[in-house]
Amino acid sequence: MNPYAAILAGVLAAAFSSIFTKLADAPPLIIAFYRMLFTVLILTPFVVKNGIRQIKEMKGGDLGLACLAGVFLALHFSFWITSLNYTSIASSTVLVTLQPLFVISGGYLFYGEKIAPRGAGGAVLALAGSLLIGIGDFQIGGKALLGDLLAFAGGFFVAGYVLIGRGLRNRLELIPYVYVVYTATAALLFLGNAAVYSDPLGPYPAMTWLWFAALALIPTIMGHTVFNWALRYVKAAVVSVSILGEPVGATILAFFIFGQVPGMLQLIGGLSILLGLALFISSTSGASR
Template sequence: MEKPAIHPYIPIIVGVISVAMSAIFVKMTNADSGVTAFYRMLFSILIMSPLFFFKYTHEVKKLSKRDWFFTTIAGIFLAFHFILWFESLNYTSVASSTVLVTLQPLFAFAGTYFFFKEKLSVKTIVSALIAIGGSVLIAYGDFKISGQALFGDILALIACALITAYLLFGQDIRKRLSLVTYTFVVYGVSTITLFFYIVLKGESFGPYPAQEWMWFVLLAIIPNLLGHTLFNWALKWVSTNVISIAILFEPVGAAILAYFILGEYLNASQIIGGTVVILGIMFFIIDYEKVKKIFFKIFP
């Protein structure tokens, strides 16, 4: 295999920082959550449009009616994931919200258990219990602060369930389409969903001050396009597990950025609970047999 121009871990680190910026940008906006989500999706597809229409439109013909149905469902789930996650940031801290959204791997396994009858291993059950314990600690600490913070935590958990549903509905189609085509189509469905959501709620599409437009564009470019593009580039050189573990550090990066940019402080329950959640999910993701083999190769 050819060597990468730069070490893969460098783009991965940049990717983690990029996705961690998402919550910060949302906190900086004054627009409604649905409007912020709409413009994030809209600007993403506008930026992708030249590449998609120049090189990938032929792939859309491969989509069957069933594919369009599942893609539409996936796009709707993605839209409401952003609405609820952005809304959660109005009530709870960046740290609590982003940590709870990282529970996605466990939600995914729960989904495959109930819908695809995949067996639960002891490792999965232990991981889930550890992560749930961490979530309870976060929720308990936030409840002591205010009922609003706890409400924000609940919204973040529902947002996590919705992003899991989005991934489950889209996983089969994603295997048969390029990243560009799949992303463009799903983002398009999500944008249309958000448009009607805003109309039905009577929220405003504008006008907004220049600073608001800057946050909308940055949300599209940095976490949406740059962050996930870098992760997908790195997959050529590293395993999926490395990316999965790296993404777990999004809440760590987000909490640090929130401290310096927004002045958000962490309480003890957030620090302990967040650490427990990340360790629980890391335990779920890591293949310990492979780790042992690598360890004994280095230290025979």
């Protein structure tokens, strides 16, 4: 499978994350916990069949790093999902997808991954488009500022998750790796909720359980897992910058589902993102192994 085609398909799946989260009638950490729990349950039959031995054979350092990736992912979900209660889908998605700033820096620092000038120009263009999508929605002070800060923190933590995956996926198979990561994420989200919020694990409306399952199947398995698969074949920055396409899809979906009409800046920003992604991906396509 072409890793670039897979990444773009993963971006499309990830665009549903904000929508399903907004539709779920449950507290933020509960949504994140059930998203990951359902993901683990869906993957368990595949692990039982093929992956248990590989998990047992993981070295202590690799197992610890995989769990650390799960910690970063749990923090990402906690901060980002909470941000949706204080700011709009557009602003939250834009700020959380500023994570390429951290990934490109970390990729160079830890793995010596350099970006060609043409690719850097594409990344800058895509980042500028992301800012345009959300700039009209940014507010100084009040709940909107809190939501923006939470979303930005979510971007930092997801960058750590991507960078760890870039290193481990070179020597670990996909399903055993993500199973450890997702299990650690679910466990931390459960403990975090119990220690801080004590939100009930149920009951919730029937449709909310459906949104939990949808979050697991589409943006997690078809989104995050695809990104982790691609990390073996492309630079971390390729996956990270490609995720900038998520605000475009999320904004379009928000228009049809919630009636959130994009303004002129958001339309221009979406075009900028698409052009920037095309430039970036075309400049790095030779990186595929």
